[in-house]
Amino acid sequence: MTLRVLSLLIICICIAPLAVQADAAVKVMPLGDSITRGGSWTTSPYPSYRYYLDESLRASGYSLDFVGSTSTAFTKFAFDQNHEGHGGYTTGMMVGTPSFSPLAAWLASSPAPDIVLLHVGTNDALEGIPLATRIANMKKIVSILRQKNPGVRVLMAQIIPTGDAGLNSKGLLLDFNRALPSIAAGLSTPTSPVAVVDLFTGYDGVADNQPDGIHPKTSGERKMAGAWHRALAPVLSRMSPGPGTTVPTVRPTVTRTTQAVPSLSVRKVPGVLEAEDYDPGGAGVSYRDTTPGNSGGAYRQDDVDIEVQGGTTNLAFVRDGEWLQYTVAVSSVGRYRADFRVSSWGSSSHSIAVSVNGKDAATVSVPTTGGPGAWTTASTTLPLPSGTAVLRFRFSGDGQNLDRVTFSAVAGSATVKPTTTAPTVTRTTQAVPSQTGSAVPLPGTIQSEDYNPGGEGVSYHDTTPGNQAGAYRGDGVDIVYAPAIRSYVVTQIRSGEWLEYTVTIPEERYYQLAFRLASQSGGQFFDMKVDGRSEVMVMAPRTWSMETYSSISTQIRLAKGTHRVRIQFHGDGLNFDSFRFT
Structure with a gap:
């Protein structure tokens, strides 16, 4: 009750008329994390509160324009889909560093908003x-x-609860909500009011959320939209034609696309096995999942729950008795260390039983980390035969997430024969590789070192003279051969540097995009620009070593044709191997 009374008081005090032409659509920016974004797949049944808010406000006669640097083309819902909902972001990630702010970059690529609907803080509670x-x-x-x-005008939400009462309390979600009224009162000015909107009261974190207990299902999205509508209506009535005024409403044309199952190949051991890259085949063949549909809405369209959090695509909402199957190519017979990147929560004990070619091989005990985003590593060793092997991971205990499994040979037990030998490179005679400037056809993988020809300021920008590592090319980009992954990589990356590539797209659609990189500290940002427009921004995860590589995934919609792709780096200390479109 206290939260709601304070919220209403602040709304009443802070909302003042705004000088906007009577016939102008008010620019409203939905800003937040994946709760604002909605499902991460275009066919998701969860378009976020934005769909229901757009629908109710237009039905009431208000004229508005959702703005933002990104959009999600939900194929089942026709509405204004521009927004600034960025999955996995905390308040700190949104702010960024003194040298680079993701929020400032998003705003630079978006029309200036008249009103911001700010719902952020859930990931702060999880972490x-x-x-x-x-x-x-x-x-x-x-x-x-x-x-x-x-x-x-900033409408600041007291955020919705999760389905875990303990997390709401111990994660300081309740304390955060209680602090917002005084924050808003201190920030609010006559020219730029800040108001608090209560989205917490009346929202059931269990009944109104998806099985993960975090993201709203339809009932939750409708409740959020209702709360936003009640807060926005008095503001919009002063800023745009209100109910009773005829306002032309333009519905966007929605093209329904069919998303194919990702192209999956046999994974190599040693190497990294992404949890979401289980074999094709379907229920009972390549997986068993106890709930219908993909509750996370990301990457694949069967019944396995996959989500994107913090830019990482991972297996989510795992329940007791579920399993996944993978086909791998093992380089040599021997024992291998398997490092599972996992998170788990709740009162159940958790484990993963591993079988190899139908025979039990090991069981991994998964510690309780306290939340879906609290990752840790659980390890075991496995005997593996040379050649093709079928691995099955069977899960015990509700409430687990699995990101990936990294396989490495146990010293002295396996002889791994490299398939590639690093060439001897003479810096003064090294020719530019077979990069002729022709466009790279996608889907496919682009090696970081295969940027366009053209030189400094044309195809790349590097802040240090010469190729400091001396490999592969003889210009100013630092490239080294990485034996651990048998690949050349762009190394010693510094803030402000960039690389440019030319690609050709066969059809307009959403593509899964994965960057493979190493970062000892984490926290750097990638900004991908397509034909000069910022389309994707991701934060580099911490891999703990410049020789340990990991993939970070997101989605991007690309139009048919040839495009110029520039990857700009913010923050020092990255090694960049490749980026892959599927």
């Missing part, structure tokens, strides 16, 4: 970010928004 840090970040977010529009 246990200190309350004082969250409060400081919220103030910085408002400051960055005002740099884009000094008169912006």
